[in-house]
Amino acid sequence: MTARLIDGSALAATTLERIAEEVRAGVDAGLRPPCIATVLVGGDPASHTYVRMKVRRAQAAGLATRRVDLPSTTTTKRLLTTIEALSSDPEIDGILLQHPVPPQVDERAAFEAIAADKDVDGVTFASYARMAEDAGGYASATPGGILRLLAEYDVALPGIEAVVVGQGPILGRPLSALLTAHGATVTACHVLTKDLRAHVERAELLVAAVGLPGLIPGEWIRPGAVVIDAGYKDGRGDVDFEGAKERASLITPVPGGVGPMTIATLLDQTVQAWRTHVS
Secondary structure, eight states, X not given: OOOEEOOHHHHHXXXXXXXXXXXXXXXXXXXXXXXXXXXXXXXXXXXXXXXXXXXXXXXHTTOEEEEEEEOTTOOHHHHHHHHHHHHHOTTOOXXXXXXXXXXXXXXXXHHHTSOGGGOXXXXXHHHHHXXXXXXXXXXXXXXXXXXXXXXXXXXXXXXXXXXXXXXXXXXXXXXXXXXXXXXXXXXXXXXXXXOHHHHHHHOSEEEEOSOOTTOBOGGGXXXXXXXXXXXXXXXXXXXXXXXXXXXXXXXXXXXXXXXXXXXXXXXXXXXXXXXXXXX
């Protein structure tokens, strides 16, 4: 068996085309374009690259952007003031705080300063609670993108045996909650998990979200499993792709799988917020 590739780049392109058409129609009807604000603290090169990429994709889809770059010496108070001003600005539809922030900044307090109706990255406690209860709101962008990929490839979630390796607050933990809300039976694995191999071998759906290249050998993959590799470091994923593709039925490449859908989901949710704000 050789797995079929889950093409995140193709689905992201289709999503961005739809967004661009919707924005164009709204602007032609006399509405202002949707606007996403990015907030970046410090000079981390990877963070700057991610923000530039998100801004480019937003602008290509017809969204307005407002970029706020703050120095690495920024205090929590200054960051909160900045985010609160964006939250109260009627011209802003979505706010993205690029993380991580410098160690002197209270990241959780900064996330919570984002207005709920502008939390298009799904990082606040309020968004997490609504997502976990399948009660609307905006999903965390990467987990939301993963669910869109699974839907696109007709992966039925009710009753599926899902294993999520990695329980970070931005990806693994909210994804576990989302999968549970959609009827999956979820095992949440993390750094304290004993005998990781035994859990992985049982998975009908495996999601790896650690950022440790080669953590999961191909021989661990259950024959016919769906493999979503959301880890990324030095151009590699958490799963041994070459080995896993000979056992899985569906698998995401790294890069080109999960990453493109993160940005597409973020922008799609910004447009959803815009529709609410201009209606």
